[in-house]
Amino acid sequence: MDLDLTWLLWGLPLAFALGWLASRLDLRQWRLESRRAPKAVFRGLNHLLNEQQDRAIDAFIEAVQNDPDTSELHFALGNLFRRRGDYDRAVRVHEHLLARGDLTQKDRDRAQHALALDFLKAGLLDRAEAALRRLEGSAFASEARQALLGIYERGRDWSQASAMAEQLDTEQPGSYQIRLSHFLCEQALERARQGDRPGALQLLEAATARAPEAARPRIERALLLQQDGAAGPALDMLLETSAHAPQSLPLVAHPMAQLAKQTKRQAEVRQRLQGLQSQPPSLDVTEAIAQLSEDNTQARATYLAHLGTEASLVVASRWLADEPLSDPQAKALVLRALDQAANPLKRYRCAACGFEARQYFWQCPGCQSWDSYPTRRVEEL
Incomplete structure (x- = not known):
């Protein structure tokens, strides 16, 4: 059978026309979808600027559906879920990113870090720790170690926290020596509660050597000595503390007054406190000086001297308590x-988060910051 070349000549142009038409339809569809995706992104950004997170999430979900291969949209959506407190959906978004095979290593590390933050914000510390451990060797390694240090502090795992702080101290420009000193103090207190007083004192000595300018190791050693009945050495330790860390004087003034009475060294300690009293005067130091006074007249004069320099409702009430009245x-x-x-003026207030407490904390119970409490009371701030 002879091949009819006429059909071939007609078929080639027809096939070309059909192919061109199909390509134009695909291109038009791609353009429509690409236009819809940016509109949804811009709409989401507008809602974010107006602090409308729910509407922004809806817009980004629409953008992700129109362009499911864009990783940046997934990151934005996952971060929005986390900020909103919807941690389950944030975890699903970031786990979906990690499951993709076309993700670059940089974006994979970024997704791993975001997933760790999801677990951390949700309070799933064990899963957060495992996720942060996977970031070792990545660009997020330093941030991961900082987060791990926070996890160990919250869990009061002081040995792990010490190891992580040692590693950060060699990598970061700042110093972690004072924080390491706190960790040793915490371990010493645990030893003391278990009855190992020599071990506790040894750890406190190591904490003092770690950060000689820190007040806490010496204060904790003095309190342990006081509990053991060694009033004289305890007082000497507090006097040493006031010399090495003058800013801690309001914290040690009361125990110094108590120990001075026990050791009959009132005059010596009163003179030392008067010499170290700052301007404006400290409430705690003024009360300690008044406690060491020879009589009520001298105590009232101490309170009046304070009031002459700094108005204080707390000191005024103390003066009135010692004032003899007819009624x-x-x-x-x-x-x-x-x-x-x-009473509310006698509290301590965290400088980092504003958490107030009746007693002094070395680590804020609210924000977990170290040394964030000023040694002065709320009335003095």
């Missing part, structure tokens, strides 16, 4: 009112 009942009523008004 004891009226005095009791006034003192009760003053004490109630002054």
Whole structure:
């Protein structure tokens, strides 16, 4: 059978026309989808600028559906879920990114870091630790170690925290020596609770050698000595603390006054406190000096000297308590009112988060920051 060349001549142009038409349809469809995706992205950004996170999430979900291969949209969506507190969906987004085979190593590390943050914010510390461990050797390794240090501190795993802080101390420009000193103090307190007093004192000596300018190791050693009945050495340790760390004087003034009375060294310690009293005067130091006074007249003069320099409701109530009045009942009523008004002023306030507490904390219970509490009371700030 002879091949008819006429059909061939007609078929080639027809096939070319059909191919061209199909390509134009595909190109038009791609253009429509690419236009829809940027519109959704810009709409999401606009909602973010207006602090409308729910609408921004809806817009980014639409953008991801139109362009599922764009990793940046997934990162933006996952971060929005985390900021909103929807940690389950944030985890799913970042796990989906990690499951993709076309992801670059840089984006894979970024997704791993984002996943670790999801677990950390959700309070899943064991899963966060495992995720952070996988970032070793990546560009996020330093941030991962910082996060791991926070996890160990929250879990009070002081040996692991010490090892991580040692590693960070060799890598970071800042010093971790004071924080390492705190870790040794925490381990010493655990030893003391277990009855190992020599081991606790040895750790506190190591903490002092680690950070000689830190006040806490010496204060903890003095308190242990006081508990063991060694009032003289305990007082000497506090006097040494006031010399090495003058900023800690408000913290040690009261125990110094107590130990001075036990050791009959009131005059020596009172003179030392008066010489170290700062300007403006400290509430705790003023009270300690008044406690070491020879009589009420001298104590009232101490309070009046403070009031002459710095107005204080707390000191005024202390002065009134020592002032002899003709009507004891009226005095009791006034003192009760003053004490109630002054109680909130006696607290300590964290400089990092504002958490207030009646006692002094070396580590803030609210934000977990170290040494964030000023040694002065709220009234003095």
